[in-house]
Amino acid sequence: MFTWWLTASAMLILAGCASSPETDHSSRYTLSQDRAPAGDFDVSGLEDAQPRYEAPRAAGNKSPYTVWGKSYRVLGSNEGYVATGTASWYGEKFHGHKTSNGETFDMYEMSAAHKSLRIPGYARVTNLDNGRSVIVRVNDRGPFHGDRLIDLSYAAAKKLGYQARGTARVEVAAITVRPDGSMTLAGEPFVPGDRGTLVASGVAADTDVGSGARGLFVQLGSFSSRDPAEALLNRARSVLENPMRVRAIDTQSGRFHRVQVGPFRDEATARRTQSLLEARGFSQSVLLTDSH
Known part of the structure; x- marks a missing residue:
């Protein structure tokens, strides 16, 4: 996942991480294609992202924004959001580069990219094929390939068991954290x-x-x-x-x-x-x- 800033007055142009096009015209990446890290990364002890209240930010929440000629809108609030669709993942190509809100992408952390959820935010993602769930911190935009709903970090995809296959059918339910620390999951009271x-x-x-x-x-x-x-x-x-x-x-x-x-x-x-x-x-x- 990445963000291109052309000029101060130019529109923010975003491209999808693991779902980026085969021809990447950006010179900022060493790799032309995304891939998993070398070796066998053990996720058995990796904990979910820990939802906490984070004050609203402007970074990464420009709305509407345009990618490859298509316009997208960012939600005014993540409260009550739940959707099903296809998840992909992104890894080594984007590791160490900036996310859409200026943070650094780490493929070994429990993070994700979404087209419309406000960032940073949190979501529970469930693999509909095996029932496994993870909680991720959403801090990036995308994916912009086909009808994909969400891009997970390599680590999160591996915990859900689809990293080898590339995609999975998932449910994404937003976790909203209020200033007092109370939370909802797709509008329901929730305590991780x-x-x-x-x-x-x-x-x-x-x-x-x-x-x-x-x-x-x-x-x-x-x-x-x-x-x-x-x-x-x-x-x-x-x-x-x-x-x-x-x-x-x-x-x-x-x-x-x-x-x-x-x-x-x-x-x-x-x-x-x-x-x-x-x-x-x-x-x-x-x-x-x-x-x-």
Whole structure:
């Protein structure tokens, strides 16, 4: 990903990183084509980006802007944004160069480029083919190739398991952080890594756990469409025999499909199951109180 500044009065021209055209007329890059770093970069211990409040900035948020004759607009706010589409990635060619807001691109960090989200910002990106999710910091513009929705850093793409294939079907849900530190994910209250108890709201539907009293659940993910929820449910069923379900919740931001394990009769049992799931790769679970 990169930014060309022609003159103080010229329009900002942006080009897409891993999705850049085969002929790159910029002389600032040593490589003509993007590629993965040499060797086997281990992402097993790489943590997600940690969302935090960042004051609005002008850098990188010019709107509208034009790339290759096409005009794009930057959102006034990322609040409530969720979309599905194709993700690509960018790596060594752009490593060490400036992003659209003037920061330095590091292919080993959890970052991303998006055409319309305000930057810097944060988003949860879910691979719809395998149910894996990561949180990235969005600090760049693009991709501008075809109908691609988002470009992830090489590291983020590898954590999602599509770096070898090049692209993946994903869901992108914006994380909005307010000055007081509170967060929303696509308009829903959200606390990354929180293992505290949450109280769910909304109308339930499409459950596959029988009716009963209120109980405790370990929630593994929440999606705007059912397919990735079912994929995550199948992953969980491959490692655990506990009852589990996909629960559809209608909220002001639309319908969300929540993957939940349970119910549990007591908190101690629920937390033991949560720890077991986290040890097996389900690192974004939360414990919540829910009604069937």
